[in-house]
Amino acid sequence: MIFQERAAPPEWAPFVTRLWYLETPRVRRYEKILPLPFVHLIVNLSEPYRLVDPRGQASVVEDAFVSGIQTEYLLIESPRLIRHVGVEFTPQGLRAFSTIAPSDATGRVQPASAALSGIAQLTRRLRRQPTPDAALASLEAFLHERRRPELQADTLVTEVLAAMADHPDERIGEFAVRAGITHKTVIAHFRAACGITPKAFAEVLRFHRFVTGLPIGEHLPGWADLAATSWYYDQPHVVRAFRRFSGYTPAEYVRRVTEFGPDAASFVPLDEVPQSPS
Template identity: 40%
Template sequence: MQYFERPPAPQLAPYVRKLWFLRGPRPARYEKILPLPFVHFIVNLSDPYWVVGPDGDRHTELAAGFVSGIQPRYVVIEDPEVLHHVGIEFQPYGIRDFTALPVAALTTTVRAGGDVLPGSDGLREHLAGCAAEHACDRLEQFILALPRSKPDPRVVAACRRIDADSDLDIASLATDFGIAHRTLIELFRRYCGIAPKAYADVVRLHQFLNALPLDGRTPTWTELVASSSYYDQSHFIATFKRFTGFTPARYLDIVGRLGHDYASFVPIGDLG
């Protein structure tokens, strides 16, 4: 597996977290993508991906490129046999200034890149055959050439506050910015596609999964929940299954063997 990533150019830092390149055999036929507190744009250089519906059938073909907004629940993807793509990870509010679509239209779904970032369908041909660093450079050049405005500083600051404390009271956060609670909700939906409380829920889960101690003795779920901000074990299990589609034990069985690289991108051999 070849993997390369780098931070964005300074001009894109307000909008983008990183760029990456990946090439190698798929770990399994299917991949369960768990909720993430950022937005991904991927240029596919391999055979098509497919979004798989709850019925187990292929629903949406993703051939050239696609955008996945902030997802409040997991998405199941059927991967091509060889993974080969270039990607860019936007800040939770970052893609809003590059697209004419409402950001809410990107949540709970995966959309063709050309629908979101006009002209991006041509990137597949443009990046084919490029080495990792060169591919990231070319993708970055495309994004840099798009017209953009500056993100609302209140949304930027609010996301940072929630990232630092996902249990933060949202109404109090709005008061800190001198705006009504409803105004903060509207700003979040405009820039992130979801409400601030939903964003905090995604952040809490993402941070919990990526902090799991997978080396050495694994604590019991009771111990893990006690050290987290979840109320109790029953609340945690219900929330976990709703967000991930896994029981905690099943999730830990898979990711405990594979490691943190698969904490949010979980390979699954079948849909049973």
């Protein structure tokens, strides 16, 4: 396995968290990707990925694609050798490099050509790079060329995201009162910058923080105890979140992820396509 990560330049802090290069054999043929509180650009340098819909129908994903913030899990068929470079944008980050409306990325996996000009040329360039360092440098240069200097971070949205990072269960109305603005103003700013409502995003963030914080492989407390120390109200609330965002009960999820370790918390390997409920 080769994994190399590069922090985003400091001036990109409101928009990009990291860039990475990954080369590794797939763990299993399929992978269930649970909702993530980020937007991703992936430039695939291997065989194509395929996206599997709820009916089990697969479609080939273009070499470079953008995955917006998802509110449901995705199911993909991975190439035998995973080799790609990627960018992790903050919830409001894509618009700093693209003219696509944030709402047009939310809940979708689409060709990156719809969001970023020159992506085909970048893909060809990346295929020729001899090292991960060189590939990451090319990717960073590509983003520098597309940075929209006239577009700055929405300071209100930045404050909301920081508040959510500390308290994913806080109601937006409470934040609005503290900030001295209306609830509708917060929602309008957040949707314009991130393409999703603050409530929907907070639910994704809360679940992501919960599953990535589970002590997989260690002694796991009872779900009622875990709920009590998290941002969920009670055990039934946890169960509903797992059903909605992973398609598993909490116990089913832990059984599957324990086999593969904490790295599988949001990327659950599968041998076959799950059967859709009748």
